[in-house]
Amino acid sequence: MQDPSSAEARWTSLRTALVRAVRRQCPSWLSDHAEDLAQAALVKIMSGVHAGEGNRPLTSFYLYRVAHSALVDEIRRRQRRREVALEDEGPDGERGRVEPHAAANPEQDASLRELGAAVRACLLAMGADRRQAVMLHLQGHSVPEAGRLLGWSAKRTENLVYRGLGDLRRCLTSKGHTP
C-alpha cells in the first residue's frame, strides 16, 4: 500500500512541474494563472487515473503523459472561453470582460507574430532534413537532442542546423525581415 504522504508528495511534485511548464511556455494571459491551470489539470488526472486504470502500476511516463494531455485540454478550454468573450460584444459595442492579453506592447506583439509567420513560411519552403533540424532547434532542443529524435548523428544534425539557419536568415531577409 502506498504511503499516503509519499503519494501526496508525488502529486505535489507533478503539480510543481505543471506550474513550471505553464510559466515557461504559455503566453502571459495564461501563465499568470499557472497555479489554477495546474490545479484543474491535476484534478482531471486524479479522476481519470482512478476511473480507468485498475491496479496496474502508474509509471512516471504514463502519469506525465496524462498530465500533459490534461494540461493541454485545460489550456484549450480557456482559449475557447477567451475567444467567446472576445466575440461577445455588448449592445453599446463594448467588449465582454476578458482576461488581459499578454502583450505589454501590442506593436511588438504584432511584429513578433509577423516574424513568426515568416519563419514558418520559410521553414515550409526549406529542404526536409534542414527544416526538421532547424525546427527542433527552434523548439528549444540542443543539437544532440535533435539528432537523437531525428535518428541522425550529432555531427550531421549540427551541419543541418547550421546550414538550415543560414537558409532561414536569407529567406527572412528576402521577405523584408531582419532576423
Added chain:
Amino acid sequence: MSTPEQPDVERLRAALASLGDDAQWPDADAERLFSALHGEMSAEERRALVDELIRNPRAAAMWRLARELPPDDAEMAGAAGVEAPRRQAPWVWLSMAATLFLAVGTIWQIADQPREAPVYRSGDTRHIESLLHDGDRLPRSAAILRWSAIDGARYRVRVLTPDLQVLDESANLDTAMYRLSPETLAGIPPGGRLLWQVEARTTGAAPIVVSPTFSTMLE
C-alpha cells in the same frame, strides 16, 4: 564549424512560439506528441511529426509543453511500486487535490497577516477532526457540518464540490458547526460528495490550525 547558436535564435524561437496562441490552428493529438518526444517512435514517424509542428503551431506549442514535462523514473522512484488508486475511493484523491487547493489559500492568508516577533512554543498538539461519522449521509434538510472545537477559536469553513468549485464559505464562526442551506446543495446529486475544510484562529500569537480536507456524502 562554429556552433549554430546565434544571438538571433532566441528571437526566432519567440516569434515562432507567438503563433501557437492563435485560434485558427487545429487541435493535435497531445498523447502522440508526448510519446514521440519521450517514448518509443521510429525516426521516420518523428520526422513526419516535426513537419506537422511546422504546419500546426498549436501542435508545436503542445510539443514545447511536453518538453517541460520529462518523465523521470528516478525522481518518481516509488512509481513502479505505486498501486493504482482504484483501491481507494475517488474522493480520497480529490481530497488530496482539495488539500493542495485549500493550502494555497491558507498560505496566502497566513502570508497576509501582520508579522509578529517569533515566538518559541512547544509542539502544537491542537487539531480539528470531523464529528460526522464515516459512512453517514448528510441529510439535505439538516446539513450541518460539525467538527471538534478548540477553546476560544473562531472558525472559517470552506465547502467545495469534488471538482473543487467553491460551494460555500463562511468566516468568523464562534461555534464548531456550520449549517449548509438546501439552496447551496441543490446542484449536488443524491449520493454526491462535499469536500470541506476548517481553519481555526485564536486570539494572540497562537498559530492557525487547519483541518484535513473532509469528504462527506449527501443523502
